[in-house]
Amino acid sequence: MKVTNAEIVISAVSQKQYPGDMLPEIALAGRSNVGKSSFINKLINRKNLARTSSKPGKTQTLNFYKINEGFYFVDVPGYGYAKVSKKEREKWGGMMEEYFTTRETLKAAILVTDLRHEPTKDDLQMYDFLKYHELPVIIIATKLDKIPKNKRAQHVKRTKQTFEVAPDDIVIPFSSETGEGKDESWSIISHYLKN
Ligand code: GDP
Numbered sequence: 001m002k003v004t005n006a007e008i009v010i011s012a013v014s015q016k017q018y019p020g021d022m023l024p025e026i027a028l029a030g031r032s033n034v035g036k037s038s039f040i041n042k043l044i045n046r047k048n049l050a051r052t053s054s055k056p057g058k059t060q061t062l063n064f065y066k067i068n069e070g071f072y073f074v075d076v077p078g079y080g081y082a083k084v085s086k087k088e089r090e091k092w093g094g095m096m097e098e099y100f101t102t103r104e105t106l107k108a109a110i111l112v113t114d115l116r117h118e119p120t121k122d123d124l125q126m127y128d129f130l131k132y133h134e135l136p137v138i139i140i141a142t143k144l145d146k147i148p149k150n151k152r153a154q155h156v157k158r159t160k161q162t163f164e165v166a167p168d169d170i171v172i173p174f175s176s177e178t179g180e181g182k183d184e185s186w187s188i189i190s191h192y193l194k195n
Pocket residue numbers: 030031032033034035036037038039051052053054078142143144145146174175176177
């Protein structure tokens with residue numbers, strides 16, 4: 001996909017702030033610092049629209065990025081950061097629940113995971129949460145460039161096995177450094193936007 005326009009429309013904390021124009025949406029989830037902003041920026045050819053290395057624990061919002069006036073990427077706040085208070089965690093949970101249970105325009109979710117490591121308990125919980133909401137999930141296994149070529153297949157296999165990926169879900173090895181996996185990501189995203 002050729003991205004000609006990308007802009008942040010709103011950082012929302014509750015349903016009444018979500019955009020009302022009924023465009024299809026793809027949500028993006030992932031552990032804090034996993035490389036989610038880098039993934040978004042790479043896909044839309046922008047250095048810094050989705051802010052990288054944003055401090056975990058800062059104000060948590062759902063960030064709606066409008067792409068080519070045709071659909072939204074919805075960046076949901078990262079999880080798995082140990083130093084977040086119980087109160088913050090509950091707020092995060094409430095916001096996620098509200099969004100994923102009510103959003104009718106949501107077509108699929110992207111779950112960004114680190115290909116170097118075995119998916120964490122938090123990653124698996126997030127995958128189950130998304131499947132519970134009956135969403136197709138695209139797993140982006142990022143930081144591919146950090147793994148030697150002869151070990152890549154093995155890492156991909158482990159990621160698939162640990163998530164116990166559903167037959168229709170896909171794992172895409174990806175690198176924000178090299179752009180590997182970018183075309184495949186767009187192709188599957190386009191597929192879900194049309195359905
Ligand atoms: P976020 O908190 O999930 O949005 O993570 P960021 O996108 O801010 O990335 C966290 C760190 O990982 C940053 O220092 C990025 O430069 C680095 N990073 C992200 N993706 C990749 C990748 O594909 N390859 C490499 N080598 N580093 C990456």
